[in-house]
Amino acid sequence: MKSYKITLLPGDGIGPEITNVTHNILDLISNKFDFKLNFKEMPFGGSAIESDGIPFPNKTLQECKNSDAVLLAAIGDPKYDQLPREKRPETGLLKLRSSLDLFxxxxxxxxxxxxxxxxxxxxxxxxxxxxxxxxxxxxxxxxxxxxxxxxxxxxxxxxxxxxxxxxxxxxxxxxxxxxxxxxxxxxxxxxxxxxxxxxxxxxxxxxxxxxxxxxxxxxxxxxxxxxxxxxxxxxxxxxxxxxxxxxxxxxxxxxxxxxxxxxxxSASLTKDGPGVFEPVHGSAPDIAGKDIANPIAMILSAAMMLKIAFNEIDAGNFLENAINELLTEGYRTPDLMSSGKGKQVGCKQMGELLVEKLK
Missing domain, CATH: 3.40.718.10 (Isopropylmalate Dehydrogenase)
Structure with missing residues (x-):
């Protein structure tokens, strides 16, 4: 059985919420398509400042370098804005990109x-x-x-x-x-x-x-x-x-x-080494913990990871098609509601509905 190592960086704000949803979905997908995913969660951004005093600890860098891909949720929080620039979460993100040459x-x-x-x-x-x-x-x-x-x-x-x-x-x-x-x-x-x-x-x-x-x-x-x-x-x-x-x-x-x-x-790639796959959005600390975040961007980033990093094309396409079907059925997180139309669900429920769709 093929096996892939993923460094998981939940980060800050809504990051842990959308990471949990995506982790569950990837476990299901890997079982369905007969490959194994080994996850190692590491501190990054604000969470690393809290645990290690800096936004990008060397242990996190080494874990990223030793992985087949990095799956990043989001980093940042206004409470860190008063720190010196070198200690802010965004500096850790820039260092991640430069350290892995993600050009x-x-x-x-x-x-x-x-x-x-x-x-x-x-x-x-x-x-x-x-x-x-x-x-x-x-x-x-x-x-x-x-x-x-x-x-x-x-x-x-x-x-x-x-x-x-x-x-x-x-x-x-x-x-x-x-x-x-x-x-x-x-x-x-x-x-x-x-x-x-x-x-x-x-x-x-x-x-x-x-x-x-x-x-x-x-x-x-x-x-x-x-x-x-x-x-x-x-x-x-x-x-x-x-x-x-x-x-x-x-x-x-x-x-x-x-x-x-x-x-x-999105995918951030280098010529030789692990890529980083992450949603385009930020950490949205104002809605963190309210179960209203949209996990789809991170799930689609995981689908990109499956196809680009692991060449698991069928698995990635299957995941993308399931998301399209769910949206066609009218399920929406609050950010996607338009004119009051659609069936509004939270972050966790969107993940649960997708899991059912993927089974």
Missing amino acids: ANIRPVKIIPSLTKASSLKEEYVNKVDLVVVRELTSGIYFGEPKGRIKTESGVRAFNTMTYTSEEVKRIAEIAFKLAQQRNQKVCSVDKANVLDVSQLWREETILVSNNFKGIDLTHQYVDNAAMQLVRNPSQFDVILTSNLFGDILSDIAAMLTGSIGMLP
Whole structure:
């Protein structure tokens, strides 16, 4: 029997709730498809600050490195905002990405027919949406040096540096083009090349990479226009390729096309080593413990893990189809309720209904 090792990072806020639901579902799926999943839960984010004094302990890093995949729920809580930056949960997340060299963040955004009315846009604008945001994840302004704050005669000056090398652009561009080959043969590279030197390099290197993918239609948009186009005509996009900062913003805009950020999974990948699979949403501490969180994004992240990390394609597809069936039957967590329509359920019950569907 095939066996896979998963490091589980429940994190903070609603993280433990959606992790419990997802863990139960993965146990069922693995039994059904005759493979074994070995889970090791580790502290990360705020929970690690409480237990170890830092957001990303070395023991958690080593466990991640020794696993076949990492399944992360969510991290963060306002109560940690007053800590020094190096001790905040978000710093642990950045360290996780850099330590595992998770340079490619893949965020699929596909409308589920039964949820078109839940979108903040009119149904006719979203009913054909099927796109993927490919975001560079380990460089750009979040990691660039120098950064910091200094005192000047006119007050405090803060600064961050957006930086990319040719190789960093090339390797993420290749991911986007290869993905487009499996989809609708279109890549839209998003930058700010009319203003930023770093974006000019981004565009130049992306064009060079495109020469190796003759069948792919490459277009370019400035980031402000791309944000507008995502709410004006989102179905024009197939694969969106962009940098760390721009991808962070655009993927959250794209998330709302589906009706809720609680619906979107993601995968953060490297060339050699375990990937991290996590929902796009945050820890939502304001609703933690109320049993109203939407677990679907994390469950769909688990489905991505099954397919990408373990090549358990049938198991992943089976899980995704079961979710679609459940939503088609009208079951909704509070974030998906539109005009009072649907059968409202909580986080735990949504998981229980899915377990019944999967049996």
